[in-house]
Amino acid sequence: MGTLNFKFFFFVLAVWSSSSAQPPVSTDRIPEPSESAVDSLSIAIMPFANNTLDYRVAVVLEAWVPSLLEKNGLAVMTAQEIRPILRKHRIRSRGWVGFKDAQMIRNETGADFLLLGSWDVLKNVVNPEIGFSMRVLDLEHMTIVSAVSFGATGEDHLGIFELGRISDLGLIASTGLETAINDLLVDKSYSKPGLSNHGCFKLAIIPLNNYSETIYADNTLANILLSRLIASGYFVLEPGFVRELGLAREVAYRGGVDTASAQVLLDQFGVCQIITGTVEKLDVARGNPSVTVPHVTFGLRVMDPRNGSVYLMREFEGAGDDHERFFKKNRVHSLVDLSGRLLEKFVQDLQAANREDILHGKR
DSSP states (O other): OOHHHHHHHHHHHHHHHHTOSSOOOOOSOOOOOOSOOEEEEEEEEOOOEESSOOHHHHHHHHHHHHHHHHHTTEEEEOHHHHHHHHHHTTOOOSSOOOHHHHHHHHHHHOOSEEEEEEEEEEEOSSSOEEEEEEEEEETTTTEEEEEEEEEEETTTTOOGGGOOOOOOHHHHHHHHHHHHHHHTOOOOOOOOOOOOTTOOOEEEEOOOEEOSSSTTHHHHHHHHHHHHHHHTTOEEOOHHHHHHHHHHHTOOOSSOOOHHHHHHHHHHHOOOEEEEEEEEEEEOOOSOTTTOOOEEEEEEEEEETTTTEEEEEEEEEEETTTTOOGGGTTOOOOHHHHHHHHHHHHHHHHHHHHHHHHHHOOO
């Protein structure tokens, strides 16, 4: 990324900081681009979805991503560079991509992979907090090969007497982005998923219902769920493919799916498990960081499109201080971290249900 672009982002950041009484984001830790990138492996970046509604700082955060990818040896086409292609083909999606659009991006750019993501939490107060999700789509096999969800706050390493709080959002963000990108390192040594007589591990996440007071809570939770499923060895259909199917069928998927669409997901994409549900609460810690914690409440269910049965339903509720001990030990400060821990329990229940399918046959 050129010097002029970084100067622009510094300007955006300075304007944002001067208009806020909150501690400013530091600008002295922006990762430097690598000397050269490997041409044999390339990645294009789709514009990220912004679930935080703070577009000024999100622009600065997104500017760091290409440099970190280049440091890991990838040839990068930035979101700014592919925008003319998106405009040409009237692609207006952010944070997701349709199947046909993904094919078009591959044909136009020659990229091997596509990076998609969302900024989910961005709080610049006494206890700053950041949360985001990223995933890598293999444009040859149209398969998500890796995904991460990251969350951190200034209190994550707080010691006794409240010592060790980090008030610099820039430090938290730059460290978090570097960690996430390292975890997203692309590896093509995976096999293309398909249906199996010994169980099916290809899933689709249908957009969730959002009954919470947090805007885009449904998308945020779904992205964290996707990363936990990928980490557990499942193949998850790109959410944009599901959205595209809904548009084509003129059906608004939200908290459920009709049987005809479920059959299409099975026939066209090999999906044999469909997850959907409802978000009732997805709240970051607000107010005094010494006493407030994040809160999460949601329910999920899993359907088998091969016979239309719902074979797993779970409700989860949690707060950051549920397992707190003396001196606030074991307290969870990050909304993404708290949500991820509950979703890991859901994935464990799903794995147990899948093992029963393997042993006793599908229901």
